Amino acid sequence: MKSFKIEKFLGVGLFLIIWEIAARSKILFFLGIVKMEGLAFPPTLSSVAGAFYQDLLNGTMTMSIGYSILHLLIGLVVAVLLGIPLGILTGWSRRAENIIDPIIQIMRPIPPLAWIPIAIMILGLTHQAAGFIIFIGAFFPVFVNTYSGVKGTDIRLVEMAKTLGANDTQILTKVVLPYSTPMMTAGIRISMGVGWMCVVAAEMFGVSKYGLGWMIPYYSNIFKYDYVFAYMLILGLIGYMMDIIFKRFEAWKLRWRGTI
Numbered sequence: 001m002k003s004f005k006i007e008k009f010l011g012v013g014l015f016l017i018i019w020e021i022a023a024r025s026k027i028l029f030f031l032g033i034v035k036m037e038g039l040a041f042p043p044t045l046s047s048v049a050g051a052f053y054q055d056l057l058n059g060t061m062t063m064s065i066g067y068s069i070l071h072l073l074i075g076l077v078v079a080v081l082l083g084i085p086l087g088i089l090t091g092w093s094r095r096a097e098n099i100i101d102p103i104i105q106i107m108r109p110i111p112p113l114a115w116i117p118i119a120i121m122i123l124g125l126t127h128q129a130a131g132f133i134i135f136i137g138a139f140f141p142v143f144v145n146t147y148s149g150v151k152g153t154d155i156r157l158v159e160m161a162k163t164l165g166a167n168d169t170q171i172l173t174k175v176v177l178p179y180s181t182p183m184m185t186a187g188i189r190i191s192m193g194v195g196w197m198c199v200v201a202a203e204m205f206g207v208s209k210y211g212l213g214w215m216i217p218y219y220s221n222i223f224k225y226d227y228v229f230a231y232m233l234i235l236g237l238i239g240y241m242m243d244i245i246f247k248r249f250e251a252w253k254l255r256w257r258g259t260i
Contacts, residue, residue: 020045043226052230060215065234067210068199071127075134076195080188083139087146087187091180092172104143112137112198116205130202130211137198138191145187149180185250192246196239 043051055061089096090104115136123129153176161171203213212231219227 016045043229047226048229048233051224051226052234055227055230061230061234064210064212064215064231065238067127068203068212069238071130071202071211072134072192072195072199074127074131075136075198076138076191078131078135079138079142079191079195083142083187083191084146084184087143087184088150088172088177088180090143091147091150092176101147104140108140108144110136113201113205116202119202127210130199133202134195134198138195141190141194142184142187145183145190146180149183149187150176152183153179189243189246189250192242193239196235196242200235 052061055064086100090100091097112133115133119129119132123132157175157179158171161175166174199211200213200216203211204217212235215231216228219225219231
């Protein structure tokens with residue numbers, strides 16, 4: 001376990017060293033990847049740290065993080081509240097499956113970005129519009145995993161429950177839902193990641209004039225790439241932290257499964 005943690009730090013350290021060498025040697029310019037002479041790209045770690053500190057000091061970074069998390073929560077909560085019940089219903093009832101599943105399968109391939117004009121037209125440049133885009137991205141992983149978990153319940157367990165005299169409600173609540181819970185939680189975890197990416201897309205394309213995603217093109221347009229990288233890194237760090245927190249919650253909630 002200790003060596004595993006050391007390997008994680010070694011990987012990050014190696015990445016940072018390569019980044020700093022590339023920034024200070026301007027190797028990307030000499031290779032022809034960066035076309036604009038004099039453009040500091042990629043920026044050095046010290047300049048990115050300075051940009052992060054500056055926007056943290058003036059409150060811009062904190063405000064942006066707050067707005068992005070707000071947008072994520074709006075979309076993710078609605079996605080979970082709708083995706084899990086619909087997934088259970090569709091997996092449990094053949095009639096519901098025949099009605100709901102074709103609609104889901106038609107809408108699922110439509111990218112969340114395609115919904116941006118609709119969100120702006122209906123909701124304007126609001127937090128709700130950003131939340132709507134996140135909902136579109138986060139809903140389908142929750143629904144599909146829940147549906148697959150319910151549908152994939154071991155039929156032997158169902159038959160055993162019937163043999164013991166359980167009715168349909170008892171089978172659903174005592175057998176099917178516990179069996180499908182790992183798939184549900186996996187769907188929520190996937191939705192968090194997809195939703196966080198949709199946060200950036202929604203904000204970047206102007207659905208909301210606030211948030212981490214909105215700041216990236218703002219600084220890019222004025223060639224402040226040290227600030228762009230600062231916001232990109234904080235996006236990655238927040239996403240990583242959310243995943244760690246959820247994995248720990250999942251391990252606690254599903255501790256009866258044991259671990260590998």
